[in-house]
Amino acid sequence: MSKSAIKTQFQLCLLSYLQQALALPRAVILHAAGTTEAARMKMPLSGIRVLDLCIILAGPTCGRTLAEYGAEVIKIDSWLRPPSDRQLSDVGRGKRSICLDITKSEGLEVFLRLVDTADVVLGGFRKGVAERLGIGYEQLRERKPDIVYLAINAFGQDGDWSNRPGYEQNAQAATGVQVRNGGRGEKPIHSPYTFNDYGTGLMGAYAVMLALLHRRRTGRGQFVHTSLAQTGSTFSSPFLIDHEGYERNEAEGLDARGSNALNGLYEATDGWFVIADADWDTLTNITAFKHLSARDEFATDALRSRNDAALCDALGAVFRARTVADWLNDLRAGGIDAARNDGIDRILNDDYPREHGLIVNEDVAGLGQVTHAGVAPRLSKTQPMLGTTPTFGEDTEAVLLELGYEVEEIDSLRTVGVIPPLG
Missing domain, CATH: 3.40.50.10540 (Crotonobetainyl-coa:carnitine coa-transferase; domain 1)
Structure with missing residues (x-):
């Protein structure tokens, strides 16, 4: 008999004794172990x-x-x-x-x-x-x-x-x-x-x-x-919507960097970051973007939607001039939600994922x-x-013993190849 089987059999004998002596359900004894x-x-x-x-x-x-x-x-x-x-x-x-x-x-x-x-x-x-x-x-x-x-x-x-x-x-x-x-x-x-x-x-x-x-x-x-x-x-639920008169406008491939210019990925001098559902008035109150509010093609929601590609290019040109850290500071201070695009190495060494139990x-x-x-x-x-x-496989013998199998029966299961050999 293996050492683990001897140990498990002893534990089950002790369990049986405690169950009878204390008149407690088996589960209570097991969980108290x-x-x-x-x-x-x-x-x-x-x-x-x-x-x-x-x-x-x-x-x-x-x-x-x-x-x-x-x-x-x-x-x-x-x-x-x-x-x-x-x-x-x-x-x-x-x-x-x-x-x-x-x-x-x-x-x-x-x-x-x-x-x-x-x-x-x-x-x-x-x-x-x-x-x-x-x-x-x-x-x-x-x-x-x-x-x-x-x-x-x-x-x-x-x-x-x-x-x-x-x-x-x-x-x-x-x-x-x-x-x-x-x-x-x-x-x-x-x-x-x-x-x-x-x-x-x-x-x-x-x-x-x-x-x-x-x-x-x-x-x-x-x-x-x-x-x-x-x-x-x-x-894929949002992409499966279809009905008569519905105009599909699904971002794909390299274009799939956001649903529109105010909700997407941008490149800075040292990496990428994302802005999420930025409010136009809030964004253009930040000094770096004030000039965009004067452009006629961006004057209304409808015009910004129609000229989304141009707006994306205009924002991209501004964002490429500074670092990610600079933009995160300015955008967050101005009321715009933004986050760095981190790789695994940075995530594993950052405090936030561990503090919040992400890893x-x-x-x-x-x-x-x-x-x-x-x-x-x-x-x-x-x-x-x-x-x-x-x-x-560490619990194989223990589970079999709990099911009521005798040690000899477990050895027989091992002999016929139902469970692995010892060692």
């Missing part, structure tokens, strides 16, 4: 157990988000397909990590026993794959009628596209994002940030919590789903100190939990 679990008891999703079968980013982001608000999330991976260190420290934190091959009958039985204890299952499969594995919603609902089952994929559950594999870039292509970035008639540009992945994870967490509220009222679980394409369409540090085994994004949103009464990053 450490300050982290004690804090979890106060969270909105305390008492909710989630089984996370997802890979890459979208589904694991959903699981991470639920963990940040108190759910116990058990991340289930094949031990033959470990995630990268980057994925584990990004979307694995706050979860328990177990390795389990559910394609084997013994592994499937372990998973089904876990389902008996769970409230939520997260799956990131193409349509039909979960059913072939024996873990589809209808199959699990027969065993656990109140289960909430979230399915996340690239193109949804309906139509021919539901069977297509897909990732972030596929969803960007299908929802017009890459054409919009490149400009109509130009080469499409792939957005370097994975907003569909992370956005779909957040939408998935939102859907799960709505389903849990429904279950609280009715006692019934349900199947919920979202997709990267749905997220891409939602984020946080964590010591991760094998990696040292890791910087990653903080938690959002935040609640005044129940602050989210910044969970630690597990090592891959």
Whole structure:
């Protein structure tokens, strides 16, 4: 027996003794075992157990988000397909990590026993794959009628596209994002940030919590789903508006630096900055721009809209004469909202992101100190939990023992390859 198994078995024996001696619910004893679990008891999703079968980013982001608000999330991976260190420290934190091959009958039985204890299952499969594995919603609902089952994929559950594999870039292509970035008639540009992945994870967490509220009222679980394409369409909402007589005026490619001259990006001598919804009268009260108020083509809102390109050029010529810091000081003093365009190096070394929890540090085994994004949103009464990053599969034996497996049975699962070998 491994040292971790001996330790876990001792902890469970102690748990059983305390439960009987003090006549307290098992959950109370478990959560009292450490300050982290004690804090979890106060969270909105305390008492909710989630089984996370997802890979890459979208589904694991959903699981991470639920963990940040108190759910116990058990991340289930094949031990033959470990995630990268980057994925584990990004979307694995706050979860328990177990390795389990559910394609084997013994592994499937372990998973089904876990389902008996769970409230939520997260799956990131193409349509039909979960059913072939024996873990589809209808199959699990027969065993656990109140289960909430979230399915996340690239193109949804309906139509021919539901069977297509897909990732972030596929969803960007299908929802017009890459054409919009490149400009109509130009080469499409792939957005370097994975907003569909992370956005779909957040939408998935939102859907799960709505389903849990429904279950609280009715006692019934349900199947919920979202997709990267749905997220891409939602984020493209203003560009999807269409009706008779509507004149499309969508900024694209290099022109997509703002919706108009008073709301966009400008270059200074040492970098770029953005002004947001600047008021014309307020702007032209600033000395550097007073001369623009005398130009007839900018005299009214209608004229400024008609001559927006000329106004953009006029403002750009002024802004290129001084530094970003100079303009931020003058614009803010004059009542215009402006912000520097910062790169990652500056963000990681600036005080503001850390003071406001936009980025946080964590010591991760094998990696040292890791910087990653903080938690959002935040609640005044129940602050989210910044969970630690597990090592891959570290909770496998503990979870099996909690399910009632004997040490000999665990060794047998290891022998047939359902869980990883020791060492």
